[in-house]
Amino acid sequence: MTITQTADTRQAPTAGTRFRLLLRKYYFAFALALFLALLITNLLVQRDFGWVQQVAVFAPLALAAMASTPAILAGRGGIDLSISPLMTFCSMVFATWLIPLGLGGWPSVPLILLLGAAVGLVNGLLTVLLRIPAVVVTLAMYFVLAGLSLRISPSTVGIGDNWVGEIDTGIAGFPGALVLILVPVIAWAVLSRTLFGRQLFAVGGNDATALSSGVGVRSVRIAAFALGGAIAGLGSFALLSVVHVADPGQSTAYTLLAIASVALGGTTLLGGRGGLLGSLLGAGSIFLVQSLLTVLKVPAQWLGLFYGGVLLVAVVVGALISRSGRTTS
Structure with missing residues (x-):
């Protein structure tokens, strides 16, 4: 009896382990709590919050964060x-080429999504088939896309009287940018329950185990990059709606903020755990911090400290949660 009781006592998880397991199951819990706290604080500080305009300004960061998520979930760094430069490149293509060709209406959406997916596909092929680190491949693509955007036009290009311009003003009081944000969230909610969604998490969690189970690890990782590219293509419309021009100088605007948003949203940078909802909440928290610090006239350098701290804490927490998953499985 004593031996049995001792064994049961040893098997009982500690409070820390239970907390890590809870975060593993509800990965976005911290981001949700932080987002709600920051939202309430902003509403108290800013009486004229302006929902429609705020959502429009927030949309590019939200979509950049969600676009960064699939490749991270697939693992292997x-x-x-x-x-971010892909969003800018797609916006330049839309404003400079599609609108003059008479393709600036709603039919341009699938074209831009395909363009984004194609660039993501190239990233995936180079990363997976040639076994080049994703950071190296995408950094090279970063410079290629930034250069192409400047080559298309070294200055801003207006979009004229176009449907994209209605996004930031809203339609019948409803934030048009919210539609752009909800499309990938809803699509992800469906996709994550499909075979591909399950395989994506399996590959990110342990690619060797996934491979032994018959999962096409390479094709899943390549598809993850293409999916992120398609979401970035959608993000280009949010980018255009903010200033009503395609600006080649915006290429670097959301690169690090998007990664920080993903990390803050609970998606582990090691892969296999997370999702678009967490990235959206992480982006929302960062946006609200920016808004709050601007209103309070806090020096901008504090933002950099916040982003760096977010990434550092997220990496450590992700490693701890992953370790708890291995030790309890």
């Missing part, structure tokens, strides 16, 4: 640094 799949950090895509080319998301």
